[in-house]
Every structure is written in C-alpha cells, then in structure tokens.
Amino acid sequence: MTEASAETTARGRLxxxxxxxxxxxxxxxxxxxxxxxxxxxxxxxxxxxxxxASTAIWLTIGFLLARWIAQTRPPRDRIAWISVVLAAYxxxxxxxxxxxxGIREQLDFAQVWPQMRFWIAAVAPVCVALGLVAVFxxxxxxxxxxxxxxxxxxxxxxxxxxxHQGVSEIVVVAIPTLLAALIPAATARRRRxxxxxxxxxxxxxxxxxxxxxxxxxLDSSS
Amino acid sequence: MHSVPPRSSLYCAAFAILALxxxxxxxxxxxxxxxxxxxxxxxxxxxxxDLKLAPGWHWxxxxxxxxxxxxxKGAGTARADEYWFCTWARRALSRSLGLGTRRQALEQLPKxxxxxxxxxxxPDTRSSMDAMINNALRGNTSELNANCxxxxxxx
Numbered sequence: 001m002t003e004a005s006a007e008t009t010a011r012g013r014l015x016x017x018x019x020x021x022x023x024x025x026x027x028x029x030x031x032x033x034x035x036x037x038x039x040x041x042x043x044x045x046x047x048x049x050x051x052x053a054s055t056a057i058w059l060t061i062g063f064l065l066a067r068w069i070a071q072t073r074p075p076r077d078r079i080a081w082i083s084v085v086l087a088a089y090x091x092x093x094x095x096x097x098x099x100x101x102g103i104r105e106q107l108d109f110a111q112v113w114p115q116m117r118f119w120i121a122a123v124a125p126v127c128v129a130l131g132l133v134a135v136f137x138x139x140x141x142x143x144x145x146x147x148x149x150x151x152x153x154x155x156x157x158x159x160x161x162x163x164h165q166g167v168s169e170i171v172v173v174a175i176p177t178l179l180a181a182l183i184p185a186a187t188a189r190r191r192r193x194x195x196x197x198x199x200x201x202x203x204x205x206x207x208x209x210x211x212x213x214x215x216x217x218l219d220s221s222s
Numbered sequence: 223m224h225s226v227p228p229r230s231s232l233y234c235a236a237f238a239i240l241a242l243x244x245x246x247x248x249x250x251x252x253x254x255x256x257x258x259x260x261x262x263x264x265x266x267x268x269x270x271x272d273l274k275l276a277p278g279w280h281w282x283x284x285x286x287x288x289x290x291x292x293x294x295k296g297a298g299t300a301r302a303d304e305y306w307f308c309t310w311a312r313r314a315l316s317r318s319l320g321l322g323t324r325r326q327a328l329e330q331l332p333k334x335x336x337x338x339x340x341x342x343x344x345p346d347t348r349s350s351m352d353a354m355i356n357n358a359l360r361g362n363t364s365e366l367n368a369n370c371x372x373x374x375x376x377x
Binding site for chain 2: 015016017020035038039046049050052053077080081083084087091101105109110111113114115116117118119120121122123124125127165
C-alpha cells in the first residue's frame with residue numbers, strides 16, 4: 001500500500017465513522033427528547049406526549065439525515081454504509097428512549113429490557129430496508145419515485161391515528177409528521193413524477209405500515 | 223469528496239448490528255424481581271386502605287394472585303388502584319342511576335392521575351387512560367365501558 005492510498009483509506013474510515021457517531025448522537029438526542037415529551041405530563045399537553053410516543057416522525061428524521069449522508073457518499077458500498085448509519089441512529093434512539101423511561105420510572109433493567117428487546121431486534125432488518133429506500137430515493141427513475149413516497153406511507157398511520165384524537169394532536173403530531181415525510185418528495189425539484197407509481201406506492205406502503213405500526217409502535221410497548 | 227472506507231470496517235459494523243439485534247431477539251433479560259402472590263396481595267390490601275370505592279362496591283375477598291405467576295414490585299398496588307377506578311367507572315356508566323349521581327362518579331375518574339398505578343403506567347397506557355378519561359368527561363364512555371367491563375355490576 002502506498003503512502004497516499006493509506007492516507008485515503010484512513011480518511012475514508014474516519015469520515016464514515018464520524019457519520020456513524022453523528023447519527024448515534026442524533027438518535028440519542030431524539031430518543032431523549034421523545035421520552036421527555038412523553039413523560040412530562042405536567043409541562044406538556046397530551047398532544048406533546050403523543051408526539052413523544054409516536055414512531056413515524058422520529059423514523060423520518062433518521063431517514064432524512066441518512067438520505068443527506070447518502071448524497072455525500074461514493075457509490076461503492078453506499079447502501080451498506082447508509083444501513084450502518086441508520087442502525088446507529090435507530091439503536092441510539094431506542095436505547096435512549098427506553099433508558100430514560102426506566103430511569104424516570106425507577107424501573108429495573110429486567111423491567112425495561114422486555115419492552116425494548118423486540119425493537120432492538122427489529123433494527124437489523126429495518127436499517128437495511130431504510131438504507132435501500134434512502135439510497136434508491138436518490139435515483140431519477142420510477143424506483144426513485146417510489147422511495148421518495150415511502151416516508152409518507154409510513155407516516156399516514158400516525159397522522160391518521162393521532163389526528164383522530166383532537167385538534168391539538170392534529171397540530172402537534174399529525175401535521176408535523178406529514179410535513180417531515182413530505183420533505184424528500186418536496187425537495188425533488190424538476191422531477192418528472194410517475195403518478196401511477198406514486199399512487200400505488202402511497203396506497204401499498206400506507207396499508208403495510210398501517211398494519212405494521214398498529215401492532216408495533218412505541219405507543220403500545222406494554 | 224469522501225473516499226471509500228475498507229470493507230473490513232463494514233463487516234465489523236454489520237457484525238455489531240447483527241449481534242445487538244440478535245441479543246434483542248434471543249435474550250429474555252435478567253429474571254425480574256417478581257413478588258410472590260402473598261406479597262402482592264399485601265400491597266393490594268395496603269393500597270385498599272387509602273382508597274374509597276364507589277357506593278355499593280366492596281373490595282374482593284379473594285384476590286386474583288396466584289403463585290404460578292410472577293409479579294413485579296407494585297403490581298398489587300396498581301391492581302387495587304385499577305379496581306378502585308373501575309368501581310367509579312361502573313357507577314358512572316350505570317343507567318339505573320340519576321344523571322347527577324353519574325356525573326359525580328365521572329368526576330372521580332381524573333383522580334386516577336394521583337395513583338401509584340398511573341405514575342407507573344408505561345407512557346402509552348398513561349396516554350390511553352388520559353384519552354379515556356377525557357372522552358368520558360366529554361360524554362363518550364365507550365372506552366371506559368370496555369376498559370372496566372371486567373368488573374360487572376355493583377356488589
């Protein structure tokens with residue numbers, strides 16, 4: 001290995017681990033914020049509590065960060081590395097969220113772990129799926145169209161569920177959740193959308209995530 | 223321009239992710255500090271001393287705790303709180319009572335927020351209970367009815 005290539009490799013290793021660390025930090029912050037919103041019943045209204053316990057908006061934040069990172073990465077191993085940074089975000093979010101819950105509720109690890117373990121188990125497949133969506137959303141073809149719409153699909157359930165609970169939930173949870181999910185599609189300027197792909201993706205992903213997230217949300221981790 | 227990190231880093235990261243997710247999938251965690259049926263029943267009885275049930279209701283003589291199950295600390299206290307809550311809920315839902323009496327019973331429900339059970343609910347349960355109480359106060363008692371249907375009628 002030449003001196004130049006060794007330096008390039010070291011720089012590459014450093015930059016990607018910086019992204020991983022940054023995403024872990026972002027995930028931890030998001031997890032702590034979500035749990036603070038969730039638990040501070042005296043400070044925040046019920047709508048903010050719902051925001052803390054919701055899933056889609058926090059997932060979308062991680063997705064947006066990962067997508068931004070994907071734009072800066074070279075093509076080689078990009079999906080794999082974006083999956084890794086997403087895993088860092090998801091692990092940190094879930095661990096911070098549940099850990100703060102355990103601390104505030106004075107629970108033992110033995111009581112917290114059963115609530116957290118299946119979420120942790122889900123990270124491996126979810127980070128790969130989200131990594132694929134994040135990277136493919138950069139494409140200009142129909143697959144790119146579909147991947148730009150998927151975040152809206154996974155946000156529909158939370159928007160619908162919390163939107164039914166009152167005006168404050170619509171303002172605090174449903175609208176921000178949908179706005180965040182719209183960011184990838186809204187920022188894709190001069191894109192020639194394929195309406196059929198958009199409609200089919202919205203319908204399919206909305207239905208799939210509605211079923212999935214109705215069963216598996218942080219809002220029902222009992 | 224970012225250079226590509228070596229594959230070995232990627233393999234390490236993938237291994238770490240798989241390992242952590244596998245722990246979540248396969249490890250049930252340390253044994254919970256479960257209480258025995260008698261200790262949970264003692265918690266229940268202690269909590270019952272501080273709670274006033276709705277008129278016509280009495281604390282059960284036989285408690286639903288068995289030694290076949292493990293109970294977390296405070297499970298008995300929480301169960302007593304829930305029994306207390308549902309006696310007032312059943313009264314609020316009783317069509318044989320006058321509107322004023324039912325309204326008075328409804329007004330007891332927010333007191334759940336001061337109980338041990340509420341303080342120790344996981345966030346989603348707390349949110350559901352809040353929504354249920356708020357809806358009941360607004361006149362929509364369907365969730366309340368479903369939540370406390372296990373209690374039956376006054377005895």
